[in-house]
Amino acid sequence: xxxxxxxxxxxxxxxxxxxxxxxxxxxxxxxxxxxxxxxxxxxxxxxxxxxxxxxxxxxxxxxxxxxxxxxxxxxxxxxxxxxxxxxxxxxxxxxxxxxxxxxxxxxxxxxxxxxxxxxxxxxxxxxxxxxx
Amino acid sequence: xxxxxxxxxxxxxxxxxxxxxxxxxxxxxxxxxxxxxxxxxxxxxxxxxxxxxxxxxxxxxxxxxxxxxxxxxxxxxxxxxxxxxxxxxxxxxxxxxxxxxxxxxxxxxxxxxxxxxxxxxxxxxxxxxxxxxxxxxxxxxxxxxxxxxxxxxxxxxxxxxxxxxxxxxxxxxxxxxxxxxxxxxxxxxxxxxxxxxxxxxxxxxxxxxxxxxxxxxxxxx
Numbered sequence: 137x138x139x140x141x142x143x144x145x146x147x148x149x150x151x152x153x154x155x156x157x158x159x160x161x162x163x164x165x166x167x168x169x170x171x172x173x174x175x176x177x178x179x180x181x182x183x184x185x186x187x188x189x190x191x192x193x194x195x196x197x198x199x200x201x202x203x204x205x206x207x208x209x210x211x212x213x214x215x216x217x218x219x220x221x222x223x224x225x226x227x228x229x230x231x232x233x234x235x236x237x238x239x240x241x242x243x244x245x246x247x248x249x250x251x252x253x254x255x256x257x258x259x260x261x262x263x264x265x266x267x268x
Numbered sequence: 269x270x271x272x273x274x275x276x277x278x279x280x281x282x283x284x285x286x287x288x289x290x291x292x293x294x295x296x297x298x299x300x301x302x303x304x305x306x307x308x309x310x311x312x313x314x315x316x317x318x319x320x321x322x323x324x325x326x327x328x329x330x331x332x333x334x335x336x337x338x339x340x341x342x343x344x345x346x347x348x349x350x351x352x353x354x355x356x357x358x359x360x361x362x363x364x365x366x367x368x369x370x371x372x373x374x375x376x377x378x379x380x381x382x383x384x385x386x387x388x389x390x391x392x393x394x395x396x397x398x399x400x401x402x403x404x405x406x407x408x409x410x411x412x413x414x415x416x417x418x419x420x421x422x423x424x425x426x427x428x429x430x431x432x433x434x435x436x437x438x439x440x441x442x443x444x445x446x447x448x449x450x451x452x453x454x455x456x457x458x459x460x461x462x463x464x465x466x467x468x469x470x471x472x473x474x475x476x477x478x479x480x481x482x483x484x485x486x487x488x489x
Contacts (some may be wrong), residue, residue, distance in 0.1 A: 173361070
């Protein structure tokens with residue numbers, strides 16, 4: 137490959153996980169993984185603590201769990217998958233945003249529709265009386 | 269090939285994608301018809317990223333099914349052991365971290381280090397799988413198996429699907445260890461290793477959702 141070609145390659149986009157590819161700077165990479173690991177362990181411990189403690193207001197626990205889970209997913213994306221907000225990562229972030237959109241549509245759409253159907257269903261007792 | 273990140277005071281983040289300093293406009297700019305196609309490693313890992321996202325979309329359908337059935341089926345609550353889940357989570361998290369360390373070793377072309385860390389990744393993955401299978405067997409013996417109710421069925425489909433991914437990942441991991449040993453750090457082997465580590469980290473992200481929303485949520489009032 138010509139020098140020119142190598143130059144051009146450096147200036148372009150970066151694929152996910154390629155942030156440190158070919159880099160001699162291992163300590164920087166290791167530091168990133170260590171920070172990510174420490175934060176992930178902390179958030180996991182917080183989740184397990186949240187369900188066993190009585191310090192949190194009961195109905196708030198499920199909200200705490202969802203928040204901690206989303207935070208930990210973010211930590212994994214940044215420190216393990218090396219998704220950044222840099223200009224060379226635009227494609228990766230846009231693909232991720234689209235994926236997150238579909239996930240939210242599927243999960244919340246299903247829950248909404250099913251809750252609505254459940255709400256509008258004839259109560260089981262009335263249904264059985266009608267069939268009698 | 270050693271890549272030294274070139275720092276240009278004019279354009280530190282390569283916003284203009286310009287190789288040359290100021291004055292020249294959009295030279296070699298990607299997406300402007302002049303820079304040519306992206307390098308193969310970028311294309312491969314980006315394509316694999318798209319696959320991983322579609323895999324996560326598939327998991328979201330299982331999550332939706334589970335969540336709908338969790339509150340509305342007549343089945344009793346699943347009886348699982350929280351400490352078992354904690355050990356499983358620890359195994360997978362540490363495994364994900366060691367997989368990252370292995371890819372750092374591969375970047376420096378250290379054969380022994382790469383193989384050792386990949387092996388440890390696999391051992392922890394296998395430990396996770398063993399604990400999960402033991403849990404499944406226990407649930408089936410307590411008549412909470414996939415055939416015993418819609419809610420149990422949704423649980424086994426979701427968690428079992430993740431377990432199958434881990435199994436496939438372990439097979440892939442063994443293949444990568446053998447290929448690195450036999451073929452060395454060739455570019456195509458390194459691209460596969462990058463894809464594997466992306467796959468392994470993504471499975472850990474799915475597990476974060478499972479242990480929070482499936483296991484721990486059961487204990488929330």
